[in-house]
Amino acid sequence: MTSSQPVWIQKETMSLTIMIMLGVLLTNVCGAKLSDSIDNRVEKLEVLLQNMSEQLNNEHQARIEMEKQLNNEHLARIDMEKQLNNEHLARIEMEKQLNNENQARVEMKKQLNNEHQARVEMEKQLNNEHLARMELEKKLATTERRISSRQLAHDPEIAFLAYRSTDVYSSFIGQVIVFDKVITNIDSTNSLGGYKQGLFTAPVDGIYVFSTTLMAHEGSSSSYAIYHDIRPVVRLDLISVNLWWYSASANVVLSLSKGEQVSVRDDVNGDHYLEGAVDSTGQTMFSGFLLKSHNAVAPIIG
Template identity: 35%
Template sequence: MDDRMQQFETLLQNMSKQLEKEHLARIEIEKKLANAVIVIAICVCFSYEGNIDYRIERLELALKHVTEKLETEQLARKQLETLLVEKGREHRQVVGRESEVAFFATIANPVHHLGQGQVLIFDNVVTSIDSTQSVGGYSAPTGVFTAPVIGFYVFSAIIMTFDGHSTHCAIHKNDVPLSTIYVSGANGHQWDSASSTVSVAMVKGDTVTLRHMDDDHSVAGAFYGGQSRFTGFLLQQHGHELSVAPIIG
C-alpha cells in the first residue's frame, strides 16, 4: 500500500503541474484572440477597398482557429480537473484504509522470582488484531510486541505486585527503556499497582516489551479481571520511513 500511496502522490503532483501549464497556455491563447480582434478592427478601418474583404476573411479564419484551440484547451482542462478530483478521492480512500493493529493481554497467574531484565509475559490474550496478517503483533509466548507497519503506537501497562512485594519494571522499545513503573507493595502496602503509558514512533520490525528491572520480585495474576495487564494499538500509520524521537507520556 505504501507504493500505491507514493504513486498516487506523484500522479497528483504531475497533474497539478499540468493544470498550471494549461492555465498559462490558455492565458496566451486569450491574448492572441484579443490581438486578433484588434487587428480585424484596424484592418476594417484602414484597408483599401480592393483587399479589405480578403484580409477580413483571412483574419476571421485566424480568429476561428484561435477560438477553436481555446475551446479545445478549456475542454481538456476540464477533463484534467475532473481526473484530478477522482484521483484525489481515490488517494484519500487508500490513505483511509490504514492497518488495524491492537492487543490487550493480562497475566493469568502470579509470577514469582522475576529476574533482572526478564520480559514479563502477559499470557492471557483478550484482544489481538493485526489486519496486515503479518508475523507482527503481540506474541503471548514471548511477551513481545513487534510492529507490523510503520507509524505511531500507544502502549500502556499496569502492574500489581504480589502480596508484600515491590517491583520495578520498564517499557522498552527494542533495548531502550522508555518509561519506568515502580510498584511499592511492601512497607504496609500489601497489594499495590502502578501504570505507565507511552506513545512512540516505530518502524516495521521494532519491538516493545515490559521488562523487570530488579531481582526476585513477584507480580500478581488475575483475581477479578486482569490486575496486571499490557495493551497497545496503532494510532497513526505512515507511508514512509520516519526519523522521529519517541514521545513519552
C-alpha cells in the first residue's frame, strides 16, 4: 500500500502551483518585447493559459486518482480492521473454549482423584474385613478344636439294659430277640445309635462289653447266639427237657466301628421258647456298655 500526503498539504501545494503559474504568466505578458505585436502577446498568453489549463486538469485528475486511492486504502484498512476484529473475537472464543475445556479437565481430575480415594478406602475396608474374618475364622477353628478335643478327651456315656416282659416264641434261624422292657438306655452322643428293638447300634468307634442271660421255657430245647452284625460270636444252648427251667449267660468284648450292630438271635430252626418276666423281674435280658472309645485324646489346656 502506497503512502500519501495529507489533504491540506495537497491543497497548499496546488495553490502554490497556481500562484507560480500566474507569476509566470504575468512575467511573460509584462516582459514581452516592445517589438512583439499585440497578436503575438495574445497568442503567447493563450498558449500559456492553455498550458496552465492542461496542467491544472492533469493535477485535478491526479488528485481524483489520489483520492480514489486514498478511499480504497481507507476501505482496505476498514476491511483489515474488521478482519482483525473478527480474528480477535475468534481468538477470544477459542480462549473461552480452551478455558472451559481446562476447567472440565480439572473437574474430571478431581472426580477421578475422589474415585481413586474412595476405591483406596474401600480396598482398605475390604482388607480390614478380610483380616477380621481370618482372625475370626482362626478363633472359631481354635474354639472348635478345643470343644472337639474336650469332647473326645472323655469317653461318651453309652449303656443299655433291657429284658423280655413276656414269653417269646421263635421258629427260624437269625430271628432277632426283641427285649421290649428297656431299663437303661444312655447315649451322651445324642446320635441315632444305641439300643432299639433288640438291636444295638454303635454310636462311636470303641471297645464294648455285652452280656445276655436267657431262660428256656419248661420242656423246650433251643440255641441262641450273640451276633456282630450278621455273624454269630458266642452261642448259648438251652436244654430244659428234664428240667422246669434252664438259663445260660454269655459275655463278649467286641471292637465296634460306628454303625455296626450287636443283637441276640435264634441260631437254629425249630420251635423255641424263652421265659418272660416274673413279677416284673426280668429273667431273659440283654445289656451292654462302652468300655473305651478309640478316638479319645488328651484335652487342650486353655
